[in-house]
Amino acid sequence: MTILFRTPQFAEAEEMARLHIACWREAYRGIVPEDALEKANVSERTSMWLQRLADSAVFVLAAYDDDIPVGFIMAGPNRDPAVPLADGQIGVLYILKSHYRLGLGRALMGKAAGWWLGQGGTSLGLGVLSENARAMAFYTRMGGRIIRTGTFNWDGHALSDAIFLFDDLEALTSSSPSK
Ligand SMILES: CC(C)(COP(=O)(O)OP(=O)(O)OC[C@H]1O[C@@H](n2cnc3c(N)ncnc32)[C@H](O)[C@@H]1OP(=O)(O)O)[C@@H](O)C(=O)NCCC(=O)NCCS
Numbered sequence: 001m002t003i004l005f006r007t008p009q010f011a012e013a014e015e016m017a018r019l020h021i022a023c024w025r026e027a028y029r030g031i032v033p034e035d036a037l038e039k040a041n042v043s044e045r046t047s048m049w050l051q052r053l054a055d056s057a058v059f060v061l062a063a064y065d066d067d068i069p070v071g072f073i074m075a076g077p078n079r080d081p082a083v084p085l086a087d088g089q090i091g092v093l094y095i096l097k098s099h100y101r102l103g104l105g106r107a108l109m110g111k112a113a114g115w116w117l118g119q120g121g122t123s124l125g126l127g128v129l130s131e132n133a134r135a136m137a138f139y140t141r142m143g144g145r146i147i148r149t150g151t152f153n154w155d156g157h158a159l160s161d162a163i164f165l166f167d168d169l170e171a172l173t174s175s176s177p178s179k
Contacts, residue, residue, distance in 0.1 A: 017045035071095035086125030
């Protein structure tokens, strides 16, 4: 296993969209109703990837195992009123189940935090479904604090969520390996 981090190219948008949907289904089966998971659509996701890759305000980084993408993060200025107090936001962070618990989540978060610090940012926020115990444990371990709990509307389904705030970006950055 050789892990490298890089920004995907435009030509890889569809591959990233397929990875995104695969990660989504692995992570949310049993948490999000099946009908909502089945609606995931490759062409709609590919458009979203193309938009994000073209947006210079958004940080996109993927982890590759032997040149196959196995996880990714997107971060940028906080544009979500549901995520208060943070000037930056982690939009998405997903790792394939085959690569859970290998330090990739920690590495991607650390790199996003370093990027946001470099942009003059001071904090990052994100929302997590409360039933996503793996992510709740991970974000707590990464130094996040829950600043609000509430409900997230996923395609008409009301699901409990928690908003995490990370306001020690130096600590997050230094927990990331340099490679
Ligand atoms: C949550 C997620 C990003 C974590 O990434 P990861 O690469 O598996 O996590 P790491 O290996 O970097 O873990 C770092 C630390 O977090 C903690 N942690 C991670 N997973 C954990 C778990 N399942 N239970 C308890 N603690 C956990 C541990 O302290 C771990 O360090 P350790 O392995 O040395 O003990 C990943 O599991 C994932 O993509 N899950 C599915 C998608 C998802 O839920 N994304 C978040 C949506 S908001």
